[in-house]
Amino acid sequence: MTTDLAPPTPPTESGESTPGPSGFAAAGAVDATKVYGVGDAEVRALDGVTVSFETGKFTAIMGPSGSGKSTLLHCLAGLDVLTSGATFVGDTYLATLDDKALTELRRTKVGFVFQAYNLIPTLTAEENIMLPMMLGGESGDAEWIDNVITTVGLKDRIHHRPSELSGGQQQRVAVARALASRPQIIFADEPTGNLDSTTGAEILDFMRRAVREFGQTIVMVTHDPVAASYADRAIFVADGKLDGELLDPTSEQILERMIQIGN
Structure with a gap:
C-alpha cells in the first residue's frame, strides 16, 4: 500500500536528501525491511513496507502481537x-544522519508518548514537560x-512530581x-495501555484535539479498536x-478487520 504523498528525493552520493514535489508526508517508509537473527532463527519483523503519513492527521497502526507494528x-x-x-x-532520510544529527532531529522535530510515561521522578510535571527543550538550551514558546x-x-x-500524580495525570x-x-x-506507542478506559478516552480525545485544533501530526500504535477509532x-x-x-x-469496522487478519 502506498499513498499519493511524496517522500523526499532519495539521497545523493554526498548523502544529502533534497526536497521533492509538494504534498510531502510528515513521515514514512520506503521498502522498509527489518530482519532479526540469521538462518533458521531469522525473523522478518518488517518485509518491504512502503507507507506515508499525512501532515495534520491522526493515524493508528494496528496488527496482531508480533505483526511488526511497534517495529x-x-x-x-x-x-x-x-x-x-x-x-x-x-x-530528511534518517539514514543520512549521523548519531548527533539523529539525536537533534528526535529532540527538535519528533515527539514521543510511550505506555510507560518515561517521566523523571525527581522533576516536577513542569520540568518534565520542558525537559527536551532544556536539554537543547531552549525555553520554548511560553504562550504555547x-x-x-x-x-x-x-x-x-x-509543581507536583510524578509520584504525586495519578497514572492519567502522568x-x-x-x-x-x-x-x-x-x-x-x-509517535505514540500504546499510550493508553496502562490507563483505565475513562482516563484513556480523555487522553485520546486530547490527542485528537491536538490534531484538529493545533494541526499536530500523530502516529499511534495500539491493539485497541476503540483507541484506533479516534484516528483519522x-x-x-x-x-x-x-x-x-x-x-x-x-x-466496529476495526474489530471486524482485525478478526479478518486473525483468520
Whole structure:
C-alpha cells in the first residue's frame, strides 16, 4: 500500500536528501525491511513496507502481537535501524544522519508518548514537560506551552512530581511534553495501555484535539479498536507487511478487520 504523498528525493552520493514535489508526508517508509537473527532463527519483523503519513492527521497502526507494528513505529522514529529500505521525517532520510544529527532531529522535530510515561521522578510535571527543550538550551514558546498545560488540565498540578500524580495525570504530562516543542510529528506507542478506559478516552480525545485544533501530526500504535477509532486513518500490519487501511474508522469496522487478519 502506498499513498499519493511524496517522500523526499532519495539521497545523493554526498548523502544529502533534497526536497521533492509538494504534498510531502510528515513521515514514512520506503521498502522498509527489518530482519532479526540469521538462518533458521531469522525473523522478518518488517518485509518491504512502503507507507506515508499525512501532515495534520491522526493515524493508528494496528496488527496482531508480533505483526511488526511497534517495529515500524520505532524505525520511523529513529529509535531502531532498518536492515534495508529507508524511513524519513519531513524531507530528511534518517539514514543520512549521523548519531548527533539523529539525536537533534528526535529532540527538535519528533515527539514521543510511550505506555510507560518515561517521566523523571525527581522533576516536577513542569520540568518534565520542558525537559527536551532544556536539554537543547531552549525555553520554548511560553504562550504555547501554557496553552498546552491548560488544555491537558495540568495547571493546578504543574509543581507536583510524578509520584504525586495519578497514572492519567502522568500520561497527560507525557503528552504535554511531546507537544511542548511543536514537533513535526508525534509517535505514540500504546499510550493508553496502562490507563483505565475513562482516563484513556480523555487522553485520546486530547490527542485528537491536538490534531484538529493545533494541526499536530500523530502516529499511534495500539491493539485497541476503540483507541484506533479516534484516528483519522487506521492502517493494518500483519506478518511484517501492510494489510489494508480504513479511513475515519469506527471501532466496529476495526474489530471486524482485525478478526479478518486473525483468520
